[in-house]
Amino acid sequence: MQKSILNFLIALGVSVTAVAQQPQPVYAVATHNPRLPSREPSFSVAIIPEKVGTAFRIFVQNPEKKKIEIQISHRELGVLVDSSIIEEQFNCRYNFDKVEDGYYQVILINGKERIMREIEINTVSKRNLVIR
Secondary structure (H helix, E strand, O other): OHHHHHHHHHHHHHHHHHHHHOOOOOOOOOOOOOOOOOOOOOOEEEEEEOOOOOEEEEEEEOOOOOOEEEEEEEOOOEEEEEEEEOOOEEEEEEEOOOOOOEEEEEEEEEOOEEEEEEEEEOOOOOOOOOOO
C-alpha cells in the first residue's frame, strides 16, 4: 500500500515538473485608459432649443419602459421641475421665458443610471439709435 502511494507521488511530481518546463504563453494588455468601460444607459435623451425665446423640448427614448425621474434645477433656486415617466417615448416642451438668468441642470435618473445636461439662460438687451 505504501509502495503504491509512493509511486503515485513520484508520478505526480514527474508530470508536474514536465508541465512546468513547457513554455507558457505570455499575455500582454496595453491600455491608455485605466478606467473600466462604462455601460451605455438604457435610455437616451435629446434637448432641443426652440428657435425663438427660451423654451426647449426634451425627448426621451426609454425602450425598456423603466421609471425615469426628470429634474430641472438651478443652483440658487433649487429644483424647478421634478417628474417621473415610464413611457417608451417622452416629448415635453418647457418654457423658461420667465425664469432668472443662470445655469440650469437637466438630470434624468434611472436607478444608478444618470444623464445630466447643463443649460444656460443669458438675457441680452439690445439698444438701437435711430436718427430721423
